[in-house]
Amino acid sequence: MMEGYDPGAFPPFAVTVDLAVFTVREGRLHVLLVRRGEEPYRGAWALPGGFVRPRESAGIAARRELAEETGLSQQTIADLHLEQLRTYSDPDRDPRMRVVSVAYTALLPDLPEPRGGGDAAHAQWMPLGDAPGLAFDHDRILADAHERIGAKLEYTCLATSFCPPEFTLGELQQVYETVWGVEIDRPNFRRKVLATPGFVEQVEGRPRRTGGRGKPAALYRAGAASALHPPLLRPEGRQP
Numbered sequence: 001m002m003e004g005y006d007p008g009a010f011p012p013f014a015v016t017v018d019l020a021v022f023t024v025r026e027g028r029l030h031v032l033l034v035r036r037g038e039e040p041y042r043g044a045w046a047l048p049g050g051f052v053r054p055r056e057s058a059g060i061a062a063r064r065e066l067a068e069e070t071g072l073s074q075q076t077i078a079d080l081h082l083e084q085l086r087t088y089s090d091p092d093r094d095p096r097m098r099v100v101s102v103a104y105t106a107l108l109p110d111l112p113e114p115r116g117g118g119d120a121a122h123a124q125w126m127p128l129g130d131a132p133g134l135a136f137d138h139d140r141i142l143a144d145a146h147e148r149i150g151a152k153l154e155y156t157c158l159a160t161s162f163c164p165p166e167f168t169l170g171e172l173q174q175v176y177e178t179v180w181g182v183e184i185d186r187p188n189f190r191r192k193v194l195a196t197p198g199f200v201e202q203v204e205g206r207p208r209r210t211g212g213r214g215k216p217a218a219l220y221r222a223g224a225a226s227a228l229h230p231p232l233l234r235p236e237g238r239q240p
Helices: 057-069 074-079 138-155 158-162 168-181 187-197
Strands: 014-025 026-038 048-053 083-088 099-108 121-128 198-201 221-222
Touching: 014 057, 014 121, 014 138, 014 158, 014 168, 026 057, 026 099, 026 168, 048 057, 057 074, 057 158, 074 138, 099 138, 099 158, 138 168, 158 168, 168 187
Parallel strands: 014 099
Antiparallel strands: 014 026, 014 048, 026 121, 083 099, 198 221
């Protein structure tokens, strides 16, 4: 202990992690939710998360809690790209004590059904628009996470994270339409995507998938770029 420093002079508080994990299922944006099995808010829906242990970082705690509360495999959890969203520190956000939460968000292709565990009685993917009022301040965290991923689609190649390893441009467009809640002009979208260096690359010599109108559709994979130059902006005046 450093000389002259008294930790008992400061009121104790806890640190938690909360996770807003999104995927696209059946043409709709879904979020991973858990039903709480303990007080406070027993029986209410919430984002996965929990307390950070004394000897672990927030990032490690986030992956541990996600594994414990959803039953997703260790490999699935390890492959997740978690992005720190922000810190939530309102004094009364948790009725138990002063709790500061570090929130993370993640975007994934379709995943298997989760199952409850830890202090979660049940876990499931839920369409974003169907999510009921959440425990704690998780509605605010979820809204902030949704806004964050919508903005990141404009300036980064994040949309390919929602797609399988090989995808059509129609599937990529559906990601944008699902997250933004808008309809996008197909020829204009295709032109912008193919004109953006490193966004996608065509899979050569592979069978071609049948599109919705019966026409063959080329397959693509994520390119080497991480940022979009120029950005792919959502249609003006049509934000959700």
